[in-house]
Amino acid sequence: xxxxxxxxxxxxxxxxxxxxxxxxxxxxxxxxxxxxxxxxxxxxxxxxxxxxxxxxxxxxxxxxxxxxxxxxxxxxxxxxxxxxxxxxxxxxxxxxxxxxxxxxxxxxxxxxxxxxxxxxxxxxxxxxxxxxxxxxxxxxxxxxxxxxxxxxxxxxxxxxxxxxxxxxxxxxxxxxxxxxxxxxxxxxxxxxxxxxxxxxxxxxxxxxxxxxxxxxxxxxxxxxxxxxxxxxxxxxxxxxxxxxxxxxxxxxxxxx
Amino acid sequence: xxxxxxxxxxxxxxxxxxxxxxxxxxxxxxxxxxxxxxxxxxxxxxxxxxxxxxxxxxxxxxxxxxxxxxxxxxxxxxxxxxxxxxxxxxxxxxxxxxxxxxxxxxxxxxxxxxxxxxxxxxxxxxxxxxxxxxxxxxxxxxxxxxxxxxxxxxxxxxxxxxxxxxxxxxxxxxxxxxxxxxxxxxxxxxxxxxxxxxxxxxxxxxxxxxxxxxxxxxxxxxxxxxxxxxxxxxxxxxxxxxxxxxxxxxxxxxxx
Numbered sequence: 001x002x003x004x005x006x007x008x009x010x011x012x013x014x015x016x017x018x019x020x021x022x023x024x025x026x027x028x029x030x031x032x033x034x035x036x037x038x039x040x041x042x043x044x045x046x047x048x049x050x051x052x053x054x055x056x057x058x059x060x061x062x063x064x065x066x067x068x069x070x071x072x073x074x075x076x077x078x079x080x081x082x083x084x085x086x087x088x089x090x091x092x093x094x095x096x097x098x099x100x101x102x103x104x105x106x107x108x109x110x111x112x113x114x115x116x117x118x119x120x121x122x123x124x125x126x127x128x129x130x131x132x133x134x135x136x137x138x139x140x141x142x143x144x145x146x147x148x149x150x151x152x153x154x155x156x157x158x159x160x161x162x163x164x165x166x167x168x169x170x171x172x173x174x175x176x177x178x179x180x181x182x183x184x185x186x187x188x189x190x191x192x193x194x195x196x197x198x199x200x201x202x203x204x205x206x207x208x209x210x211x212x213x214x215x216x217x218x219x220x221x222x223x224x225x226x227x228x229x230x231x232x233x234x235x236x237x238x239x240x241x242x243x244x245x246x247x248x249x250x251x252x253x254x255x256x
Numbered sequence: 257x258x259x260x261x262x263x264x265x266x267x268x269x270x271x272x273x274x275x276x277x278x279x280x281x282x283x284x285x286x287x288x289x290x291x292x293x294x295x296x297x298x299x300x301x302x303x304x305x306x307x308x309x310x311x312x313x314x315x316x317x318x319x320x321x322x323x324x325x326x327x328x329x330x331x332x333x334x335x336x337x338x339x340x341x342x343x344x345x346x347x348x349x350x351x352x353x354x355x356x357x358x359x360x361x362x363x364x365x366x367x368x369x370x371x372x373x374x375x376x377x378x379x380x381x382x383x384x385x386x387x388x389x390x391x392x393x394x395x396x397x398x399x400x401x402x403x404x405x406x407x408x409x410x411x412x413x414x415x416x417x418x419x420x421x422x423x424x425x426x427x428x429x430x431x432x433x434x435x436x437x438x439x440x441x442x443x444x445x446x447x448x449x450x451x452x453x454x455x456x457x458x459x460x461x462x463x464x465x466x467x468x469x470x471x472x473x474x475x476x477x478x479x480x481x482x483x484x485x486x487x488x489x490x491x492x493x494x495x496x497x498x499x500x501x502x503x504x505x506x507x508x509x510x511x512x
Contacts, residue, residue: 005395008420009419009420009442010419017288017291020291021287021288021291024287025287031277031290034287034290034291034294035273035290035291035293035294035297036294037291037294038290038291038292038293038294038295038296038297038298039294039295039297039298041291041294041295041298042294042295042296042298042299042302042438043298045295045438045440045441046440184501184504184505184508189508235505238501238502238505241498241501242498242501242502245494245495245497245498245501246495246498248440248491248494249490249491249492249494249495249498250491252487252488252490252491252494253487253488253491253492
């Protein structure tokens with residue numbers, strides 16, 4: 001990795017970049033993944049590069065849904081594997097979920113690289129190499145899913161995912177939890193629970209919450225979900241952004 | 257370069273991406289530059305991929321400042337060189353400014369590549385290979401500036417620049433003009449004049465304005481600058497973004 005001075009005020013964000021770059025060099029991340037990372041950075045800037053309370057609440061709903069699920073699957077792409085490999089493995093252990101590598105720009109070679117990468121990091125099982133063309137309505141490479149993974153899942157956690165595919169998962173009856181910094185994206189719009197947060201903050205928080213919420217009675221988890229409305233939440237996210245921009249503008253304009 | 261159909265709705269943006277990727281293949285752009293490009297794309301998308309009137313006004317202020325400057329320098333990094341090499345050369349001729357290659361991830365080899373690239377394109381002089389460690393408060397590679405360039409300048413035009421360095425330029429008494437699509441960036445905050453626009457639109461517009469404004473009396477140029485307040489302008493940019501996002505939210509969600 002390139003040297004990033006520790007005293008750099010945007011050290012965290014630059015280190016994320018380094019992880020993505022490392023992933024690119026290892027063949028885990030594609031060039032488009034570099035551009036996507038930049039896009040995420042822009043939205044993270046807009047929300048202030050922190051987990052906002054609304055996102056934390058959506059995380060709790062998501063964790064409740066995962067804990068109640070019969071067959072949860074975490075769908076992992078190149079950027080997710082590069083940014084939060086250990087965190088994905090930890091989360092999968094705590095909520096007892098399968099991990100499946102699922103790529104927008106799929107090649108067998110890249111699937112294999114990511115599977116190996118996650119296994120080296122300690123994942124016991126990583127799906128994605130075996131597949132059926134299980135998602136209709138997508139071009140052939142993109143409809144592939146593992147018959148022991150996403151095809152069988154009731155709840156799928158996706159992150160940094162393409163809108164087409166998220167919509168397709170909904171069409172085949174999955175409940176979808178999405179981590180996506182852009183509340184306007186089709187992924188955020190299509191998901192049952194949208195977490196507007198950076199995966200590097202959201203997944204560690206999901207792990208913490210899952211540890212605590214595992215001990216709660218099922219009834220309480222169900223209540224958490226039943227009160228939730230994702231469209232309302234997206235509206236709240238957008239109001240949050242609006243207010244943040246207003247405050248930021250005021251702050252700038254009142255101290256010339 | 258990859259083939260992009262001319263009638264593609266995002267032709268301009270895709271061609272920019274191709275230029276950056278080309279620059280990456282030629283060793284002018286670092287991988288981090290691909291991520292920066294992605295970030296810029298997202299902000300450009302948010303403002304509607306056009307030069308907004310507020311940015312055009314800031315461009316006029318910037319041009320006035322450059323025309324009044326005794327020793328203006330255009331600081332060029334890899335992405336700038338890849339995106340707008342000819343435009344930078346033209347602008348430097350019209351406003352009689354030095355060009356200096358100044359890199360965040362500096363290697364002698366990459367400085368030389370960019371210097372050569374700009375000279376092949378017709379630049380008479382490109383500084384940056386000779387240097388002193390002229391900017392205090394930065395780690396050693398990043399404090400290097402050319403004694404005939406930035407060190408001596410009264411006004412420095414930076415684009416797609418790192419916040420640390422922009423702040424450091426201010427500390428050593430330079431007036432800084434920044435082209436940066438992110439109004440929240442430390443570069444935008446630190447600069448005397450922040451142009452929230454894509455360099456591929458802003459520099460050509462600066463050239464046009466400089467041609468016209470060169471003929472204006474100095475008093476008029478001075479007036480243009482004296483009425484300007486950059487913090488207020490940043491506030492106005494952010495309000496503009498807020499309104500764009502509100503409209504987007506309404507369109508997508510028929511949101512009240």
